[in-house]
Amino acid sequence: MTVTYVIEGSEVTGLERFWELIGEAVNGPGGYFGRGLDSFADCLSGGFGTPDDGAFVIEWRDHTASARALGHEETARRLEALLG
Structure with a gap:
């Protein structure tokens, strides 16, 4: 039996939110x-x-x-935070 995990892309506001959403999709709330x-x-x-x-x-x-939320601006923000 195949399991389906759903990510609501409209809820992705940035990379941190993406990690939260995929974690919840796979492992339940929280x-x-x-x-x-x-x-x-x-x-x-x-x-x-x-x-x-x-x-x-x-x-x-x-x-x-989610592609818009994870695009160039978010990538630059994330890289600046890592360098910062």
Whole structure:
């Protein structure tokens, strides 16, 4: 059986909110799996909240809204914070 996890792209306001939303989609309210691309890759590989056998789908609704929120401006803000 395939499990579907839903991300509401219209709720993505920045990178931190994205991490919260994916954590909650996979692990339920207040769910957490990490705050970086390595953690996201682990999640997508299975076994970190997702089925070990990889029988899951992530449905990213309204992805154009989240693309705007995660675009150049957010990337620059995040990089400045890391350098700062």
